[in-house]
Every structure is written in structure tokens, then in C-alpha cells.
Amino acid sequence: MSHHISNRPTLADIRHMPVGDVIALPSSHLALLQADVRDALNAAKQLQEWIEAAITLRYEQRAIAVRAGAGKDTGTIRFQDGAVEVVADLPKKVEWDQAQLAAMADRIRAGGEDPSEYLEVNLKVPERAYVAWPERIRQAFEPARTVRSGRQTFKLTLKQEAV
Secondary structure (H helix, E strand, O other), rough: OOOOOOOOOHHHOOOOOOOHHHOOOOOOHHHHHHHHHHHHHHHHHHHHHHHHHHHHHHHHHHHHHHHHHOOOOOOEEEEEEEEEOOOOEOOOOOOOOOOHHHHHHHHHOOOOOOHHHHHOOOOOOHHHHHOOHHHHHHHHHHHHHHOOOOOOOOOOOOOHOOO
């Protein structure tokens, strides 16, 4: 989906342009370049998914066999395919039921022991709830709250009549 405006630089041209020249481009050129780079990125991501899927189909059964031979359910294994070393990593992903862990912490505490010797507690306040709280409750929680900003993004949309 390549857009065309005469004399506008291509993505390839942009690589070799000083940033000052890029900044000075007409806003319509910047909007179209942003759309072009988004399209190129999406195309590259689709191609990456296709290649990764092919690689998985090629080596999945061999990886299962090698992992079984090593007595491993998860983790990293290596094997050769000609001149290529294939490293297959199957990470372990563990999830814990929060309600059951909270009940365990209560039992440990009731038994006279410190739950922190067994459990790592991570408390959070949903921002939607915090904003809805009465002012006096928000003030009580305020010292424990830190707000950081993410990365600012700009999405340029070129109006059709400008083309």
C-alpha cells in the first residue's frame, strides 16, 4: 500500500537523510512515510511468523524426541542439522492461584510462622479503582503510589484531500 506524492522521499531515501532534513519534510510526507513504515513492519512481522512456523514444523518432533531422551519436560536442548546447531528452548511457565496462596499465607500465619519465608507477596491497586475512591482513602494510599510516564507516540493520519 505505497502512497505517492511527487518528490517525496522513500523509506530507502530516509536512511541516508540527516534528521534535520527529515524534520523539515512537509507533514503530508511524514504522514505517508509513517504509514509506509507501518506497512513494511507488518509485512516483515507476517514474514517472520511464516518462517518461524516453518522452522517449528521442521524441528518440533525432533525436539520432542531429544528432550524426552534427555529426560526433560521443559528447558533448552541442542541438536545438529547439517552445519546448523538447533537450540530449542521450551520455557517453563508457572502460574499460581492467588486466592489459594492467600489462604496458605493465613494458615502459615495462624500456625505462628512468617508467610514471607514461603511466599513472595506482590500487592497492586487497579488504577480504575484508585481513581474512583473517595479523596480521604486516596490520600492514605498516595505515599505508596508512583506514576511514571510511558513513551509518547504520535499517529499521523493524512486526510484524503491532501493527497
